[in-house]
Amino acid sequence: MTTQYVFMDGEFVPEENAKISVKTHAFLYGTSIFEGIRGYWNEDHKQIYVFRMREHFERMHNSAKIMHMKPPYSVKEMCDFTVELVKKNAPQSDTYIRPTMYKGECTIGPKLLGKDSFLVFTAPLGNYVDITKGLSICVSNWRRLDDNAIPPRAKVGGAYANTALIITDALKAGFDEALTLSHDGHITEGSAMNFYLVQNGKLITTKITDNILVGITRDTVKQMAEQEFGLEVIEREIDRTELYISDEAFFCGTGAQVSPITSIDHRPVGNGQIGPITQKIQDLYFEIVRGKVEKYKHWCTPIYDN
Ligand SMILES: Cc1ncc(COP(=O)(O)O)c(C=O)c1O
Known part of the structure; x- marks a missing residue:
């Protein structure tokens, strides 16, 4: 498999280098918001189609409002970075796309203050539950x-x-x-x-x-x-x-x-x-x-x- 990248704080980073501190607020207090998006492989078109991506990032922006977060990027920018990331990771099968916005500061105490970080990673994903048997x-x-x-x-x-x-x-x-x-x-x-x-x-x-x-x-x-x-x-x-x-x-x-x-x-x-x-x-x-x-x-x- 070619190197897999993560989009993290404005850069495409090889997955093995995409790391956060053990003191990260989101790790300590669960203060992240995320989306789960699917990219579907179409064998005839030799294409990945990402499904309703804009709506996912619009919902992420709404989650951010509720959680006192300031998205570092617009919905359009998030979509553009995601397309670039998937293209770089070059999957040829159904793919899961996981954007996360999180309280990225290394501070003790659960207050929703400090900087908001943003990352996106991708992973292969088939069926999450058996959809054939009932x-x-x-x-x-x-x-x-x-x-x-x-x-x-x-x-x-x-x-x-x-x-x-x-x-x-x-x-x-x-x-x-x-x-x-x-x-x-x-x-x-x-x-x-x-x-x-x-x-x-x-x-x-x-x-x-x-x-x-x-x-x-x-x-x-x-x-x-x-x-x-x-x-x-x-x-x-x-x-x-x-x-x-x-x-x-x-x-x-x-x-x-x-x-x-x-x-x-x-x-x-x-x-x-x-x-x-x-x-x-x-x-x-x-x-x-x-x-x-x-x-x-x-x-x-x-x-x-x-
Ligand atoms: C708690 C919860 N409800 C509903 C859904 C379905 O939402 P969506 O169709 O936007 O993926 C999800 C995510 O898949 C979820 O985590």
């Missing part, structure tokens, strides 16, 4: 973070201790994933992914004021469902027991992509098979992200000048 999930007994604690609307590094507890205990209990409840007992989202139900041909997803990260894939699914399949999409509170009587369910996210769920808390979802609406949303999603659908090509940033 997931068996549970409702976690860990509650989701609250907007007035560590706001899920911001993608904050430290908040992923909550995610880590949720997914680890679900896996140890023999499930593939977990859904979390808010403090008032409504469904929020999966450990690192948003959630959709299908009831009577309509899509239902958690409303954005119910302690979720407002996902870019959630929006992609909504637009596809409405525009391509003429389906109604309803954003509202979801009760736990609705999980047990719905026709279909799936997760969505940059990592999760579109992941069908076939069992929740040991109860089959619908007839226990991957549902037809979920399947057609998943199929079209993969066409779109690989740059195969003209109408949505504006979401796909090509990397190589073929």
